[in-house]
Amino acid sequence: MTRHSLSLLLRNEPGALARIVVLFSSRGVDVESLSLAPAERGDLSRLDVIVDLQPGRTVVQLIKQLGRVVDVKNVVDRTHDEAIELGA
Amino acid sequence: MDTTGAGALIKALEDVGCEVIFGMPGGAILPAYDPLYDSKIRHVLVRHEQGAGHAAQGYAQATGRVGVCMATSGPGATNLVTPLADAYMDSVPIVAITGQVARSVIGTDAFQEADIRSITLPITKHSFQVHDPADIPRVIAEAFMLASSGRPGPVLVDLPKDVLATATTYTPPKLALPPRPVLSPVQIRNAAQLIGSSKRPVFYVGGGVIRSGAAQELRKLAERTGIPVVTTLMARGAFPDSHPLHLGMPGMHGTVPAVAALQRADLLIALGTRFDDRVTGLLPEFAPHAAVIHADIDPAEISKNRKADVGIVGDCRDVMAALSAVITRKTDLTEWWNYLGGLVTTYPLGYDWPADGMLAPQYVIERISKLAGPEAIYTAGVGQHQMWAAQYVRYERPGSFINSGGAGTMGFAVPAAMGAQTGAPDRTVWAIDGDGCFQMTNQELATCAAEGIPIKVAIINNGNLGMVRQWQTLFYEGRYSNTRLGTHQRHPDFVKLADALGCVGLRCEDQSEVDGTILEAMAVRDRPVVVDFVVGQDALVWPMVAAGTGNDEIMAARGIRPLFDEEE
Numbered sequence: 311m312t313r314h315s316l317s318l319l320l321r322n323e324p325g326a327l328a329r330i331v332v333l334f335s336s337r338g339v340d341v342e343s344l345s346l347a348p349a350e351r352g353d354l355s356r357l358d359v360i361v362d363l364q365p366g367r368t369v370v371q372l373i374k375q376l377g378r379v380v381d382v383k384n385v386v387d388r389t390h391d392e393a394i395e396l397g398a
Numbered sequence: 399m400d401t402t403g404a405g406a407l408i409k410a411l412e413d414v415g416c417e418v419i420f421g422m423p424g425g426a427i428l429p430a431y432d433p434l435y436d437s438k439i440r441h442v443l444v445r446h447e448q449g450a451g452h453a454a455q456g457y458a459q460a461t462g463r464v465g466v467c468m469a470t471s472g473p474g475a476t477n478l479v480t481p482l483a484d485a486y487m488d489s490v491p492i493v494a495i496t497g498q499v500a501r502s503v504i505g506t507d508a509f510q511e512a513d514i515r516s517i518t519l520p521i522t523k524h525s526f527q528v529h530d531p532a533d534i535p536r537v538i539a540e541a542f543m544l545a546s547s548g549r550p551g552p553v554l555v556d557l558p559k560d561v562l563a564t565a566t567t568y569t570p571p572k573l574a575l576p577p578r579p580v581l582s583p584v585q586i587r588n589a590a591q592l593i594g595s596s597k598r599p600v601f602y603v604g605g606g607v608i609r610s611g612a613a614q615e616l617r618k619l620a621e622r623t624g625i626p627v628v629t630t631l632m633a634r635g636a637f638p639d640s641h642p643l644h645l646g647m648p649g650m651h652g653t654v655p656a657v658a659a660l661q662r663a664d665l666l667i668a669l670g671t672r673f674d675d676r677v678t679g680l681l682p683e684f685a686p687h688a689a690v691i692h693a694d695i696d697p698a699e700i701s702k703n704r705k706a707d708v709g710i711v712g713d714c715r716d717v718m719a720a721l722s723a724v725i726t727r728k729t730d731l732t733e734w735w736n737y738l739g740g741l742v743t744t745y746p747l748g749y750d751w752p753a754d755g756m757l758a759p760q761y762v763i764e765r766i767s768k769l770a771g772p773e774a775i776y777t778a779g780v781g782q783h784q785m786w787a788a789q790y791v792r793y794e795r796p797g798s799f800i801n802s803g804g805a806g807t808m809g810f811a812v813p814a815a816m817g818a819q820t821g822a823p824d825r826t827v828w829a830i831d832g833d834g835c836f837q838m839t840n841q842e843l844a845t846c847a848a849e850g851i852p853i854k855v856a857i858i859n860n861g862n863l864g865m866v867r868q869w870q871t872l873f874y875e876g877r878y879s880n881t882r883l884g885t886h887q888r889h890p891d892f893v894k895l896a897d898a899l900g901c902v903g904l905r906c907e908d909q910s911e912v913d914g915t916i917l918e919a920m921a922v923r924d925r926p927v928v929v930d931f932v933v934g935q936d937a938l939v940w941p942m943v944a945a946g947t948g949n950d951e952i953m954a955a956r957g958i959r960p961l962f963d964e965e966e
């Protein structure tokens with residue numbers, strides 16, 4: 311298992327969050343924590359998640375799969391930032 | 399224009415170019431059927447919504463356009479689940495329109511309420527539930543655009559009944575296809591360099607080449623480079639079977655030369671394909687010496703199962719055109735072709751006649767291919783007959799073989815043929831079906847008879863769930879648990895069943911009658927025809943790479959492992 315922290319920008323459309331959560335469960339991704347909040351732009355929400363990946367699955371692959379979701383506008387891997395924050 | 403949500407729906411479908419809907423009415427979708435009554439859009443009234451979904455898939459694959467199916471809420475919508483999953487796996491552009499209970503009662507377990515959006519989340523590219531009738535034209539345009547652009551796939555539009563009934567004004571939708579991805583010139587150059595320096599390259603071609611309409615470009619690029627081509631189950635027809643550069647289908651039931659080309663290659667040029675387990679076999683043993691160029695419109699496919707040395711995100715047509723432009727000379731592949739040519743000669747596809755004197759199923763399919771020719775469209779169910787249809791029909795053009803590859807959905811052949819025939823009325827359409835599969839969806843023959851859709855069905859009647867039986871033969875010591883169907887004992891009698899469904903029913907049990915029966919079926923043009931080809935039950939699909947083994951263990955026939963023995 312490898313742990314990753316991702317930050318997504320989602321369109322504020324009904325079902326957007328459900329589609330992300332289903333993607334996690336369909337692809338065998340373990341969700342450790344998840345928080346949704348309005349983004350600066352009113353028509354977008356920001357979703358922060360910490361996920362555990364199965365051995366052999368890469369975060370790059372997961373980011374690309376999230377990128378296929380029509381309501382996802384942007385995905386960034388914050389794993390590194392997190393480590394710095396925790397280390398500080 | 400003043401109208402209702404329902405009026406806007408039908409008008410929008412007309413405006414985006416929909417010419418046919420496969421569907422069945424019911425309470426929640428009923429408002430939509432009223433304006434449909436006056437529309438120029440043809441509606442084909444199916445006998446089961448699963449048939450509507452597969453028909454939309456068949457239509458889409460025969461025409462290259464978006465297929466449309468429609469169902470009511472609850473059970474109507476859930477009956478579309480299998481075709482949606484199928485279309486998702488095989489990247490088929492369809493739009494499913496479902497009725498929903500009224501907005502005020504959503505979430506109250508109302509009569510025929512099912513949360514179809516949630517149910518289909520993992521098997522749709524996108525979905526909508528419309529709450530304002532004014533949004534309907536835009537949503538329909540977006541649904542068509544999403545279904546057909548990028549990597550195609552199924553899109554669901556869920557419409558609450560009261561939204562359909564509410565008054566609104568119609569604003570024509572704008573259909574703007576998003577631009578195709580811009581290719582990276584660096585990756586194209588890197589790919590061209592790898593191709594130029596490789597000694598044993600192979601084009602590993604998938605269904606994406608058919609979806610992107612890139613068959614011409616593929617032929618040009620293959621002929622320019624002299625590189626061998628293999629076409630996966632989803633890509634049969636993307637490259638002519640008669641072409642000397644073509645080694646056939648790779649994978650679990652692929653040809654020995656096609657599998658060997660992948661296993662011995664030093665370079666795979668993978669185009670619109672996804673390194674599916676049925677092609678790769680045991681992944682760590684797949685193409686062990688090969689560098690990989692992987693071009694796909696979906697970035698998530700690149701390096702998913704096999705790491706790409708050069709990944710190119712783009713439409714296959716653009717990728718091949720760009721490669722053709724930079725590759726100017728042929729490399730010397732004499733040694734490679736000497737090796738492959740030897741395998742082509744030593745291991746052609748072949749079969750034995752059953753010892754009990756019954757018909758060989760492969761022969762029946764071979765003769766249909768010969769007599770119906772490459773201009774016909776062939777659909778298949780799932781099982782042994784499907785693999786034989788992939789092996790023994792000679793495909794020469796894209797879109798001529800329509801089958802359920804990724805999902806492996808039994809019952810696909812008849813409704814898919816119905817959809818294909820609707821989209822291509824001037825072509826002969828043959829459904830190559832199994833006796834098991836046929837019993838899942840044959841009720842759509844009543845639809846075909848009533849609507850004048852003259853498909854031809856060849857039931858490869860081996861009396862069994864043949865593919866499952868094959869595994870029992872090979873891996874379960876011949877313990878045939880629950881695979882005998884009784885169809886050789888006429889449970890049911892397919893000729894009588896065909897007759898009852900309004901079709902011509904024919905039966906053929908002898909080699910001497912095969913050609914005559916096929917020609918008799920082809921002569922019928924006003925009705926569907928069903929031919930019960932009674933064939934031996936013991937035929938096995940060869941070659942075979944057993945599940946969970948590496949491709950080097952491919953068996954040309956039982957106990958014959960050409961690649962494995964080569965290494966010793």
Ligand SMILES: Cc1ncc(C[n+]2csc(CCOP(=O)(O)OP(=O)(O)O)c2C)c(N)n1
Binds near residue numbers: 780782807832862
């Ligand atoms: C809906 C569905 N149920 C079960 C299966 C498993 N399955 C795969 S092939 C097969 C047998 C198909 O029998 P038939 O249509 O007679 O084809 P044959 O293999 O005999 O040519 C079965 C049961 C499936 N693929 N799809």
Ligand SMILES: [Mg+2]
Binds near residue numbers: 861
């Ligand atoms: Mg059978």
